[in-house]
Amino acid sequence: MSDRILLDCGSGGRASHRLVADLFLKHLGNPELNRLNDAACLNLKSPLAMSTDTFTVDPIFFPGGDIGSLAVHGTVNDVSMLGAIPRYLTCGFIVEEGLETDVLARVVASMGTAAREAGVLVVAGDTKVVPRGMVDKIFINTTGVGEIFVDPTPSGDRARPGDAILVTGSMGDHGLAVLSTRQGLAFDTPVVSDAASLNHAIARLLRAVPEVHVLRDPTRGGLGTTLNEIAESSGVCCEIVDEAIPVRPEVRDGCSFLGLDPLYLANEGKFLCILPGELADAALDVLRGDPLCAGAVRIGTVTDAHPGKVVLTTRLGGARLLTMLEGEQLPRIC
């Protein structure tokens, strides 16, 4: 194979076949994918959960992960949030002409490792190579399918007054890791992305406490935006306590330096769980038994005080709204 990805690699001809055989099948191969049919034959029980996401992260390698593993974690997590066991993934690559083949190989190998760890099979894929400058290195779309094993499924419109609001660990790690790498900023204590597949932790949680009302992973827009979506969909108020929300000191300091709010930064390895208040302790016990959720805590309560709003109790004991993020967070002037 050439040491750079050429337009030929997306042509469908021999170069494409070499890429598939030498790279994709090497890292992602499994009996279904290896058949190289036009479509995959899946063995699933209904009902099914399905989700799709496209990953365009810049830079494609960041502390704690890369675009390949992220593309697996992101979709695995989205499928899992519906109370489903993710089974199969598809992946579509849009690659910029001239990308080093080694870079693509590292990304695909990382996807393979992430998929194996999550226990999902990549069963279909597609690669397009576009002229230099039309995309930034590599974009990846993944679609996931999973089997739902709880009824009713957790859903953003099921939060009820009296429910407890839990998060499984520190907020903002992924967002700040990517942002600081993009800007070439080095902090005294390196900030590392939390990107991880949460399906095993969620399966354990739901088997022990199936009465969970809402599961969400606070990705883009962070905790603030996600809670607002839930408050709006459920017509309830999410009252949270600032002091209870876990944020690593290095993330808090980095955000303070850049004028960002960690509660709006993306997380890729944490989730938010809303369930009847009396089950909170049981859920926390289960969650803390999983290394990915060891920092699980209760951060607040669902009430009917201000329907559709998120109210934050500050460290001083004052109250303020935590509104939905408008656009992207941008650095301020002073």
Place this chain on the structure above:
Amino acid sequence: MHQTLLRQFRDPELCHTLLTRLRAELDGELRFMEVCGTHTVAIFQSGLRSLLPPQVVHLSGPGCPVCVTHESEVNAFLDLAGRPGVIVATFGDLMRVPGSRGRNLKSAQAEGARVAVVYSPPDALALARDNPGDTVVFLGVGFETTAPTVAGTVLMAREQGLSNFKVLAFHKLVPPALEVLLSDTEAGIDAFILPGHVSAVIGTEPYGFIASRFGKSATVTGFEPVDILESLLFLAQRRRQGRAEVKNLYRRVVSDTSNPRALEVMNRVFRPCDALWRGLGRIPDSGLEFTDEFEDVDAKRRYGLSIEECPPLPGCKCGEVLRGRLRPDQCPLFKKACTPAKPVGPCMVSTEGSCAAYYKYQVE
């Protein structure tokens, strides 16, 4: 600032003690204005606003650099963005500020203008180095806090022989604006909390007129709840004693004298000029323009940009808000025609704007 030290300035117990003392000291309504967007956000974000006694009336002044950037100046940014061979470099919070026809840098970017969001003026310099065939124009907005850094970057550009780095400078100076506010009797401002960052550059001496000519007290203050409460307590005490004083309560960062190095750099590159402030109009000697030595860096001259004074946006009351005459939620457009998604005026656009702070933080 060391986090352990900062925690002391956020100590809830100390804050509650100060609140109790403040309540005891109040002899009536105390209308205080902060003149710094970071203070605006700090007061809301800490939840302090919801804990202040009702007699303490919080007014947000023209302390957000984005909010005071005049429509005519935004029009000049938009006039520049999209010109062939120009990359506009800007801090992010200017991206959504509307000009007089509702366009902003984000829409200009979508139409093909090359706009780069940078975190510091030296980032814009690096951009100029990386794009030798283009001219990078940095949008110089901000108060005495930002101007020395921009001036320092201009000096660096000269040292490095980078002739493709220009600045469109609309910097503003805080003390002249305070004079305008104090002369405005309608707002009835009793006292000021002065900007900590600006004061770190200019010291406290330039604020002396607040007490000597206008008989009002003011403090230079940090951004933690304890800082702000200590200031309010001081201001209430002075009012009760019938005395006026300007006091530096931010000595861990601000000295009474100026930062001579910063001022030297700023004054070498810039000289005072009349400036347009959104909401406050033209204020003599309240802006900065390039000295003759640096006229080659001046994007206004390089691109022949004329700053046409245009009327304020119809219905927008940002000017009244910035003067302390109107609370954001008293503006007829607030939360109706004017929201962060579709801001009419800059006080709703900027993350440090008072309207945005009300919208974002105020629990009804």
